[in-house]
Amino acid sequence: MAGSERVELKPIAPAEVSKHNTPESCWVILYGNVYDVTELLPTHPGGSQAILRLAGRDATEDYDPIHPPGTLDSLKPEALLGPIIIEPTQITKETLPITLEEDAPPSLDSLLNLDEIEELATKKIKPKSWAYYYGASDDQLTKALNTQAYRSILLRPRVFVDCSRCDMSTQILGNRLKVPVFVSPAAAARLAHPSGERGIAAACAKLGALYIISQNASLTPEDIVRDAPDDQVFGWQLYVEKDNAKNEANIARISNLKSIKFIVLTLDAPFPGKREIDERFKYQEAPVVNGFRQEQYWGTSSTLTWRKTLRWLARRTHLPIVLKGIQTHEDAFIASTFAPRVRGILLSNHGGRALDTAPPAVHTLLEIRKHCPEVFGKLDVLVDGGVKRGTDVVKALALGAKGVGIGRAALWGLGAGGQEGVERTLQILTEETGTAMRLLGVEKVHNLGMAHVNTKALESQIYDGPFERSKVLDHIEAKL
Structure with missing residues (x-):
């Protein structure tokens, strides 16, 4: 973030982010950090609803493909609130992504039109x-x-x-x-x-x-x-x-x-x-x-x-x-x-x-x-x-x-x-x-x-x- 020299950023729990899911206060998670993006609501090119629908949760998947790198640099330094606390997830055999050989996509060379x-x-x-x-x-x-x-x-x-x-x-x-x-x-x-x-x-x-x-x-x-x-x-x-x-x-x-x-x-x-x-x-x-x-x-x-x-x-x-x-x-x-x-x-x-x-x-x-x-x-x-x-x-x-x-x-x-x-x-x-x-x-x-x-x-x-x-x-x- 441009000019950001903050020394201490306090980790923030997901529950705290969810509390700020209101039209007056909008926090989102991006790339593992929590941002206060309330100031963007009236001026965002996609309209305020494009942000509000992601308020209180991890917006990285929606944000990343359509915003050029460096877009966050335009925010004020104080908009970066701190890293999100990662809560442990139970991993089991059933949750592991497994790609079966028969489901493998065809090679590009085999595509003819x-x-x-x-x-x-x-x-x-x-x-x-x-x-x-x-x-x-x-x-x-x-x-x-x-x-x-x-x-x-x-x-x-x-x-x-x-x-x-x-x-x-x-x-x-x-x-x-x-x-x-x-x-x-x-x-x-x-x-x-x-x-x-x-x-x-x-x-x-x-x-x-x-x-x-x-x-x-x-x-x-x-x-x-x-x-x-x-x-x-x-x-x-x-x-x-x-x-x-x-x-x-x-x-x-x-x-x-x-x-x-x-x-x-x-x-x-x-x-x-x-x-x-x-x-x-x-x-x-x-x-x-x-x-x-x-x-x-x-x-x-x-x-x-x-x-x-x-x-x-x-x-x-x-x-x-x-x-x-x-x-x-x-x-x-x-x-x-x-x-x-x-x-x-x-x-x-x-x-x-x-x-x-x-x-x-x-x-x-x-x-x-x-x-x-x-x-x-x-x-x-x-x-x-x-x-x-x-x-x-x-x-x-x-x-x-x-x-x-x-x-x-x-x-x-x-x-x-x-x-x-x-x-x-x-x-x-x-x-x-x-x-x-x-x-x-x-x-x-x-x-x-x-x-x-x-x-x-x-x-x-x-x-x-x-x-x-x-x-x-x-x-x-x-x-x-």
Whole structure:
């Protein structure tokens, strides 16, 4: 704890901690010590209930996976009250953890696709963590459609083509990458494995893949990039929060990390979606306000607008800006008018976790191709959501995407086997991508195009309304 020089800390009995389980006095146990965290109740980003539900007991298991190391340093020295008295526990043969050989998990090398990795991770991680990763909004239709849309596209292989060579290298925002697959921002990775975001970063380094770090990572950005090779490429996700001083401090901090090459401004979640699977685990813990349970605390600003927000951000960083959450061709077109300050867009519906029945990225790609194809020449267009196969990657690239992101799949890999599990996830996806390119008769990523895909089955689902560019530009001050 910063500045803590207390010489004598008196051991505290568990019963004494339990006495301070009130809204006025909140003690918790963390890493074997007792802390008075009452001062945090009105300002905690997750709301006071996130602390109160753990009051009077050991909170380490809930606290550790989602808070970066050093978070406790922000407390006043007197908040550390002393070590907890460990009461003896009777250990018997029945209480010993025994792993039977037949229950041993399969080796990562034996897993052949991303569904098998997800299945293994589901068995290994805690139910509450699984719910947080797996859940999507309402009926989860958009989450399902993200994957189904790729299945609706057929590939068009060409024969009598030398396919002995396959080069998957590409460039995103001028940064050279070995593969066109990247890891999209996904929060709280340590819920899946103790290595957390460092494990994902190390796996991306081995495969030469881009990693966009979540602002809600369970480790600090400095810790995540600390051991990265000099040529590893990172992006960083920015949520604009209601606390502007915190926003500016975050941006300044990120702009000084040389490994981070661009900022991804997230626009697809200005308000929380209704994630029912996740909420079932939180329901009993949520406070009741005005007769309703408040399941989620949301600190993200809902007041962002095109000119105001981009002008503000451009003044505070030299890094290129990518806009995440574009879901219509109109917004893609507007984004292109802010080039070159805006260098890219990430077509995303927040993994189906925001607005249910919003379109998958593939639909938006086809919309842009139909209504304003010049966007592809002005911006690097990235996509994420629902990618399960290398054929999905190839289809997105053929439709104009520069890179294809995975979010949940990386977390499932982490849950299945830590860093090695993420490596296996990326390995499967890139090997499948290479196989698909060879069978299409394509040697390099930039040679993929519309001639390699048949999108006829999707075309009836693509927006076909009017597109009046002047009217669209008249509305760029509209709130997102």
